[in-house]
Amino acid sequence: MAVAIVVGAARGIGAAVAVRLAEQGWDLALGDVCEDDAELAYPLGSSTELEGVAVKCRNSGITVGVAKCDVRVLSEMEALTAQARTLGEVHAVVYVAGVLGGSGLAWEVDDATFERDLDVNFRGLVNAARATVPTLLSNAPNSRFVAVLSASSHSGLPLLSSYAASKHAAAGYLHSLAIDLAAHGVTVNGVSPGSTDTRLLQATAAVYDLKNVSEFAEQQRIGRLLDPAEIASAVSWLVSPEASGVTGSVVRVDGIFTG
Numbered sequence: 035m036a037v038a039i040v041v042g043a044a045r046g047i048g049a050a051v052a053v054r055l056a057e058q059g060w061d062l063a064l065g066d067v068c069e070d071d072a073e074l075a076y077p078l079g080s081s082t083e084l085e086g087v088a089v090k091c092r093n094s095g096i097t098v099g100v101a102k103c104d105v106r107v108l109s110e111m112e113a114l115t116a117q118a119r120t121l122g123e124v125h126a127v128v129y130v131a132g133v134l135g136g137s138g139l140a141w142e143v144d145d146a147t148f149e150r151d152l153d154v155n156f157r158g159l160v161n162a163a164r165a166t167v168p169t170l171l172s173n174a175p176n177s178r179f180v181a182v183l184s185a186s187s188h189s190g191l192p193l194l195s196s197y198a199a200s201k202h203a204a205a206g207y208l209h210s211l212a213i214d215l216a217a218h219g220v221t222v223n224g225v226s227p228g229s230t231d232t233r234l235l236q237a238t239a240a241v242y243d244l245k246n247v248s249e250f251a252e253q254q255r256i257g258r259l260l261d262p263a264e265i266a267s268a269v270s271w272l273v274s275p276e277a278s279g280v281t282g283s284v285v286r287v288d289g290i291f292t293g
């Protein structure tokens with residue numbers, strides 16, 4: 035079976051994507067930073083969580099490799115790609131890693147906060163493309179690159195300008211990547227979630243002094259939070275043969291986000 039790389043796979047949406055792709059028979063190379071960042075207001079995924087996701091995926095009878103991989107470091111993305119190649123032909127890359135770098139009024143946010151958001155949400159995506167596209171090209175046609183963007187790739191957010199800016203940058207880069215790869219048998223698409231029940235949403239709730247993430251339900255016209263599995267469904271379709279004609283698109287899994 036073909037191999038998919040999922041980076042940012044230790045928990046939340048990335049973990050849901052890994053489990054869904056495993057159910058569909060993909061062999062997997064799973065990466066995550068597996069280390070907290072002292073500058074962030076919340077913990078990141080851990081090695082234990084990543085191993086737990088791998089165990090769940092192996093229950094589907096597929097092969098799984100795991101690696102500690104910081105997307106901010108190109109050589110670590112390249113090492114994850116090299117590991118994936120030892121499992122078989124890599125036909126899909128799913129970029130899920132993301133952070134909430136910090137908050138503040140848009141005109142007061144400092145450079146360090148902008149760098150934290152840009153480093154993971156935008157530059158990490160660029161590193162992922164640099165590291166994996168040569169492999170996807172060598173296995174084209176039917177190669178897929180999918181990135182998890184955000185409802186805030188398409189609108190602003192109160193107190194989270196650097197996060198929204200980094201997600202806009204990611205969307206612009208992704209669409210350009212799709213154009214550059216269009217004639218080469220590699221499709222490139224984004225999935226933009228609305229408020230999804232994960233650890234990152236808890237960190238977002240803290241920004242607004244909300245007691246519970248459920249208070250974000252009203253941000254969606256469907257009146258509830260999204261489940262990570264619902265985001266994974268869109269990703270799994272985009273990496274499937276059925277989505278061969280879809281590139282340069284963004285699937286909004288946001289229950290009609292109202293901000």
Ligand SMILES: NC(=O)c1ccc[n+]([C@@H]2O[C@H](COP(=O)([O-])OP(=O)(O)OC[C@H]3O[C@@H](n4cnc5c(N)ncnc54)[C@H](O)[C@@H]3O)[C@@H](O)[C@H]2O)c1
Pocket residue numbers: 041042043044045046047048065066067068069078079080103104105106130131132133154158182183184185186226227228229230231232233234235
């Ligand atoms: N939860 C939401 O409401 C929501 C909404 C829109 C978009 N998103 C996006 O979905 C993606 C997944 O987020 P989530 O909600 O599952 O959050 P999460 O914090 O649970 O998961 C993010 C994962 O990315 C990993 N990660 C962070 N920095 C990394 C790095 N430098 N290298 C490798 N891995 C790194 C973390 O360790 C963690 O396992 C993110 O890109 C996020 O911006 C989330």
